[in-house]
Amino acid sequence: MTRPPAPLRSLTAAQRRRLLALTLGGVAAFFALALLAQLRVLVDAEWEVQSLAQALRTRALELPMRAVSSLGTGWVLGPVAAVACLVVRVRHAGLALGVIAAGAGAMAAANLAKVLVIRQRPNTVLWAYPSAHTFGIVVFVSLLLYVLWTLDAPPRWRRLTLLGGAALVLAVGASRLYLNAHWIGDVLGGLAGGLAFAAVGVLLIDRRLVTG
Amino acid sequence: MAEPCPRCSFPDVPGDKCPQCGVLVALYRASLDKLRRGPGGPVNAPPAAVVPPPVSPAGPPSTLRPSFHGSALGLFGIQAVNALLTLLTAGVFYFWAKTRARRYLLGESELEGDRFAYHGTGGELLVGFVKGMAVFFIPVALLTILPELYQAPAEIRAALRSLLWLAGLLIVPIAMVGAWRYRLSRMSWRGIRFSFRGRARQFVGIFVVGTILMSLTLGLYYPIFVTQRQAFMVSHAYFGSRKFDFDGRGRDLMRPFLVMVLLFLPTLGLSWFWFSARRQRYFTDHTRFGATRFRSTVPGGALAWVQISNVVAIVVSLGLLWPWTVVRSVAFTLRYLSLLGPLELADVHQDAQAASATGEGLAGLLDADFGVG
Numbered sequence: 001m002t003r004p005p006a007p008l009r010s011l012t013a014a015q016r017r018r019l020l021a022l023t024l025g026g027v028a029a030f031f032a033l034a035l036l037a038q039l040r041v042l043v044d045a046e047w048e049v050q051s052l053a054q055a056l057r058t059r060a061l062e063l064p065m066r067a068v069s070s071l072g073t074g075w076v077l078g079p080v081a082a083v084a085c086l087v088v089r090v091r092h093a094g095l096a097l098g099v100i101a102a103g104a105g106a107m108a109a110a111n112l113a114k115v116l117v118i119r120q121r122p123n124t125v126l127w128a129y130p131s132a133h134t135f136g137i138v139v140f141v142s143l144l145l146y147v148l149w150t151l152d153a154p155p156r157w158r159r160l161t162l163l164g165g166a167a168l169v170l171a172v173g174a175s176r177l178y179l180n181a182h183w184i185g186d187v188l189g190g191l192a193g194g195l196a197f198a199a200v201g202v203l204l205i206d207r208r209l210v211t212g
Numbered sequence: 213m214a215e216p217c218p219r220c221s222f223p224d225v226p227g228d229k230c231p232q233c234g235v236l237v238a239l240y241r242a243s244l245d246k247l248r249r250g251p252g253g254p255v256n257a258p259p260a261a262v263v264p265p266p267v268s269p270a271g272p273p274s275t276l277r278p279s280f281h282g283s284a285l286g287l288f289g290i291q292a293v294n295a296l297l298t299l300l301t302a303g304v305f306y307f308w309a310k311t312r313a314r315r316y317l318l319g320e321s322e323l324e325g326d327r328f329a330y331h332g333t334g335g336e337l338l339v340g341f342v343k344g345m346a347v348f349f350i351p352v353a354l355l356t357i358l359p360e361l362y363q364a365p366a367e368i369r370a371a372l373r374s375l376l377w378l379a380g381l382l383i384v385p386i387a388m389v390g391a392w393r394y395r396l397s398r399m400s401w402r403g404i405r406f407s408f409r410g411r412a413r414q415f416v417g418i419f420v421v422g423t424i425l426m427s428l429t430l431g432l433y434y435p436i437f438v439t440q441r442q443a444f445m446v447s448h449a450y451f452g453s454r455k456f457d458f459d460g461r462g463r464d465l466m467r468p469f470l471v472m473v474l475l476f477l478p479t480l481g482l483s484w485f486w487f488s489a490r491r492q493r494y495f496t497d498h499t500r501f502g503a504t505r506f507r508s509t510v511p512g513g514a515l516a517w518v519q520i521s522n523v524v525a526i527v528v529s530l531g532l533l534w535p536w537t538v539v540r541s542v543a544f545t546l547r548y549l550s551l552l553g554p555l556e557l558a559d560v561h562q563d564a565q566a567a568s569a570t571g572e573g574l575a576g577l578l579d580a581d582f583g584v585g
Binding site for chain 2: 112115116118120124125126
């Protein structure tokens with residue numbers, strides 16, 4: 001006998017409006033940063049931040065920073081998300097599928113977005129904007145928070161996830177600067193784009209699974 | 213000897229770590245060098261001499277190979293966005309599209325662990341195009357339309373046609389030099405710009421004389437003409453403060469050229485590819501940058517295959533495979549290119565030259581590429 005899917009919390013009209021505003025704001029910020037990057041408006045400020053980040057480099061931090069940075073890659077996020085979705089599937093198979101689709105879409109979107117701005121990184125390699133690591137980790141943390149909220153997980157878990165997730169996003173973004181792989185504008189672009197994408201994902205999942 | 217800390221200027225750093233600010237001196241300096249050399253550094257960053265690679269004094273001469281990291285998929289994505297935006301802007305985005313493709317191709321080309329960078333902008337190309345139109349096409353249009361409107365006598369029309377031909381003969385080399393000057397001025401490697409310092413007037417002389425002699429000799433002057441063009445374009449090119457040199461002579465290509473002409477019909481034109489490869493090898497092998505000599509080993513058969521299959525691919529795919537052919541051509545050229553001898557860059561410093569995009573606009577209008585091998 002199959003277990004009936006767990007009931008999901010649905011977004012209120014006010015929450016939907018807030019998420020829509022977040023999406024629009026994120027998209028606007030993403031394209032504004034892309035334009036500024038293309039026009040090299042922020043280059044002096046970015047260079048200052050990058051110099052500062054490089055001044056903090058020590059041998060002891062190299063390996064930990066690489067490890068933190070790898071948390072934003074598909075190699076780590078993919079399997080972790082897959083395992084998380086297997087757990088969620090026990091409660092609600094549709095939600096698990098929705099989250100998988102959103103995650104896969106995020107990875108594709110982050111890489112496709114790089115075609116918009118052809119920019120070199122501080123280490124001269126192409127495809128700087130946006131930081132796909134930051135984009136990926138933001139979407140992952142946001143979707144995780146949504147899953148916990150919609151499955152009505154205890155508030156303590158949600159608070160812990162929010163704090164841990166925010167720390168993780170900051171750490172991954174900082175590691176990209178530290179490793180000379182991105183400018184600060186790229187990391188902020190990844191943050192804005194990731195938030196916008198996650199908000200759209202949550203709105204779509206909510207409409208399809210909860211509101212009907 | 214102890215050095216001051218590059219971050220906090222602590223006077224005598226005893227070891228690797230600064231006792232005052234705790235920074236690892238070597239790592240910090242290397243990161244700053246990389247930043248400064250990289251394409252994203254601010255314009256007012258201190259002009260750094262390029263850090264030379266370590267050269268072993270007794271070892272054999274080093275060989276450097278440039279590499280290309282681009283993919284057809286990457287360029288296809290860029291072209292898809294370009295096509296969409298060009299359509300949406302009724303063609304205005306074309307200039308930005310051109311810049312984006314160049315930025316991609318140079319940004320994926322690497323030498324000694326550092327990528328090249330392209331700094332040109334679509335706005336510059338647009339302005340260059342407008343100026344090119346004003347300089348060339350408006351007078352040409354007036355000279356062709358006005359005689360028709362006023363039904364000028366046949367002799368006057370013939371005289372105006374000759375005048376137009378002469379104007380074209382003068383403007384094509386000016387456009388070629390302008391385009392080359394613009395493109396080099398917008399290229400950099402390790403933050404150091406390339407430049408071109410040749411005078412257009414000198415090239416006009418080479419071009420006009422070469423074109424006339426080509427006509428008089430039924431094309432036999434071609435090897436000497438192209439070598440003179442190459443010599444001019446290369447020997448006036450600079451990387452930072454140091455110039456490139458070219459020591460090729462046109463007569464060295466005369467025999468391969470005559471062989472190509474003799475075999476042209478029997479080989480149904482294929483002999484041209486072998487001559488083309490020979491010319492490319494010759495031009496590359498006679499190019500120097502300080503103590504570094506360039507070398508190309510491009511074989512005729514492979515060149516023929518790449519160029520013919522590229523044309524077939526573009527025709528069969530109705531242009532969709534264009535990104536694949538471009539990426540393939542660049543990768544092909546770099547695969548057979550190497551730099552022999554030590555790349556001495558310690559005394560190379562930033563010495564950028566101003567250049568407008570008018571020549572580039574004219575070259576675009578006339579489809580006059582400079583064909584520097």
